[in-house]
Amino acid sequence: MPVDVRLPNILRPAAGGQATVEAAGETVGEVFDDLIRQHPGLRDQLLTPEGEIHRHLNIFLNDDDIRYLGKLDAKVGARDTLTLMPAVAGG
Amino acid sequence: MACLAGDTTSHGTFEPMLVLRKELHDQMVAHCLDGYPLEACGLLAGVLDSDSTATVAGLYPTDNVAASARVYEVDARGMLRADREAEAEGRQILGVYHSHTHTEAKPSPTDISQAPDPGWRYVLVSLRDAHPSVRSWRIRGGKIIEEPVVLE
Numbered sequence: 001m002p003v004d005v006r007l008p009n010i011l012r013p014a015a016g017g018q019a020t021v022e023a024a025g026e027t028v029g030e031v032f033d034d035l036i037r038q039h040p041g042l043r044d045q046l047l048t049p050e051g052e053i054h055r056h057l058n059i060f061l062n063d064d065d066i067r068y069l070g071k072l073d074a075k076v077g078a079r080d081t082l083t084l085m086p087a088v089a090g091g
Numbered sequence: 092m093a094c095l096a097g098d099t100t101s102h103g104t105f106e107p108m109l110v111l112r113k114e115l116h117d118q119m120v121a122h123c124l125d126g127y128p129l130e131a132c133g134l135l136a137g138v139l140d141s142d143s144t145a146t147v148a149g150l151y152p153t154d155n156v157a158a159s160a161r162v163y164e165v166d167a168r169g170m171l172r173a174d175r176e177a178e179a180e181g182r183q184i185l186g187v188y189h190s191h192t193h194t195e196a197k198p199s200p201t202d203i204s205q206a207p208d209p210g211w212r213y214v215l216v217s218l219r220d221a222h223p224s225v226r227s228w229r230i231r232g233g234k235i236i237e238e239p240v241v242l243e
Contacts, residue, residue: 008208009208009210010207010208010209010210056205056207058167058170058171060167060171063171065167065168083171083174085167085170085171085174086207086208087164087165087167087207088132088134088164088165088170088187088207089157089162089163089164089165089205089207090162090163090187090189090198090199090201090202090205090206090213091130091161091162091163091199091200091201091202091205
């Protein structure tokens with residue numbers, strides 16, 4: 001299923017400056033694999049060396065935070081949108 | 092330090108600055124005071140003038156999911172909502188504000204190490220003294236650079 005992946009400012013340089021990239025997959029994990037295949041420079045910013053989502057990244061599948069949908073196993077459908085945003089925190 | 096701009100027609104300078112309507116400044120400070128004794132946080136949206144002047148047009152107070160007097164974390168759903176509303180209004184997220192309940196309005200080592208975006212403004216609201224102070228900073232490569240906050 002092709003989905004739109006919306007990237008925050010900080011990830012756009014690694015995606016050739018694009019704010020939205022179309023990527024395909026049945027799950028968030030597969031969409032990420034396709035995204036990384038298209039833009040290998042994104043890999044280290046999206047995933048840890050163990051293949052988990054970086055904790056400083058929040059990911060929404062449409063309106064839902066994927067940490068409640070099974071994270072990388074969350075199923076995606078046609079015309080879904082994945083929105084990636086940095087975690088904003090400090091002290 | 093925040094200062095009042097006498098002439099709002101032109102800032103005529105390439106010095107970076109944050110321009111903020113007094114009404115938004117006051118709402119931001121009120122949100123921080125409401126959050127006390129915990130840190131409060133929120134997002135700022137508006138327009139950028141070739142990376143120097145950031146003009147804030149919208150304020151998005153968010154929940155501090157850390158619910159702490161020492162650290163803050165912007166609620167992710169609040170960030171999503173702010174991002175969408177800003178985009179719908181032709182604006183972008185310019186940065187984040189948060190309060191320091193007992194220290195000065197300057198980024199802490201934690202703020203510096205966790206700053207998510209080198210293009211953002213980081214606005215600090217200190218509640219240490221009787222009169223809250225508001226200061227704006229860039230955080231890039233582990234360094235902080237202050238910029239004036241201009242009220243209009």
